[in-house]
Every structure is written in C-alpha cells, then in structure tokens.
Amino acid sequence: MPLETILIITLLLFSIVLIGIIAARPSLTATRGGKIMAFMVFLFLPILCAAMGVSSELERSKTTRFCLSCHIMEPYGQSLRVDDPSYLAGAHFQNHRVPADEACYTCHTNYAMFGSFKAKLAGLRHVYIFYLTKPPAPENIKLHEPYNNRECLHCHLGARSFEQGAVHNADPDLLPAVKANKLSCVSSGCHEVVHNVATLAKAKMWSAQP
C-alpha cells in the first residue's frame, strides 16, 4: 500500500477516534476550548479527509494497474507486452515512452482544457456500461470518438524523429495534415496496429524479467 494511502488512513482513524470521543461525551463541548475542538473535529477534519481521499482516488485512477483491474481490460494489458514493435501501445509501454505505471491514462486522457475531468467522466461511462448494460467483448470495444492526434502530439510535436522522420517528410502535405488532425496517426494506415487484442493469441509476448 502506498505511503500516501497509509497516511490518509491514519488521519481517518485519528479523526474517527476524536469524533467518537466527542460523540460519546458531548458535554466536552460545553467549554470554549471544547467548542473549538468540536468545530475542528466535526468540520475541518472530515473536509480535510474527504479532500485528501478524493485526491488520492483520482491519482490512483490514473494508474495502469487500476485500469487493468477490470477483467474486460485484461487483453489490453496483455497487448502492452507484445514482443512486436509494430504494436504501438506495446512499443510505447516497453520503451517507457509513456510512464509504465500510467500507460493507459497517458495516451487516453485528453490534453485539452479540463482533459483530466473529461477522462474521468469517460471512466464513469465505462462503469455504467460495465455494470448496467451488456459490455462488448474486449475485441469489440471501440473508442467513444476518433483518436485525436493532439494526444500523440502532446509528446511527439517538436521531436526530431517526428519532425524530421523520413516517412513523415516524404510527402510535404503529410505533417501539416497530421498536426491539423486531418490525417489520423493511428487510423490512416500508418500506425494502425495499436492494441489489436483480437490477434493477441498469435502474438509473442515480451517479459520484463531478464
């Protein structure tokens, strides 16, 4: 368990004990000091605990482990370990082009204003679909909207391999079209092998262990 979570749980238990003491002996609030303590314990501490809890939960919801804790996402987790550089997600994960512990979030968040908030809303939609409707098979899962090049360009824009790559510069119209999101990085025949979970059974897997 992360240290941050342990600290929050310690604060929660401390708050629970203090609240319990005042609730069991409300006469403690008769004095001025008791009133101030009750104010701190009944108002300040719960708000502090809730804020820290929400922050911790939101941070945890960015982790690869969190995303892959849904069974339906397991094949997508496996696709990160395919031993084939043409698998875009796997190549990014294995070469740490994205943080390995926030791999899903790094590519699937929205790098526009309120992007994290929109990503969380999309996560809530996943929960709704998973628990209240019939979820599709993993290979039939589709993005809610076409993948925006903005998410790729967040890291690759200005990078030498992107700006001066031979293939990217073979056609002078290509890079401007990519940057304007008129030509998709992932669905225009260039980097279209991303997760491809339907073909994972045939793929060779990479192991991080030497």
Added chain:
Amino acid sequence: MTEPTNHIHRRLQIAGTLLVLGLLTEAICLVWARPLSFLTFISIGGAFLISGIGVYLLSLIPAKP
C-alpha cells in the same frame, strides 16, 4: 441538563455517527483499490460526510426559546 443542551448533544451524537460512517467508508474504499471503490466513496461516503457536517452545523444554530 437543560432541554436545549440535550438537543445539541443529541445532534452532535447523530453528526458524529454519520461522520464516523462516512470516514469508515472512505477508509474501506482507500484499501479496496477497485474502480467501483471511488464511486462508493463519492456516493455513500460523501452522503454520510455531507449529512454529518450538515447535522453538526444545524447543532450550532441556537434552539428557539
């Protein structure tokens, strides 16, 4: 003990119970690291915490004579 004091103490006890339930829910959700835990934390834990704080704030309002 006077009647208004009793009333305040009763509200403090209710507020305390609600807050303890909310904080316990939060603690369980922090340990139970699953996607549903965040929703449980926000919906159930949040409801307990808001209610508890609300009842506590109500207890601060002096009772009518």
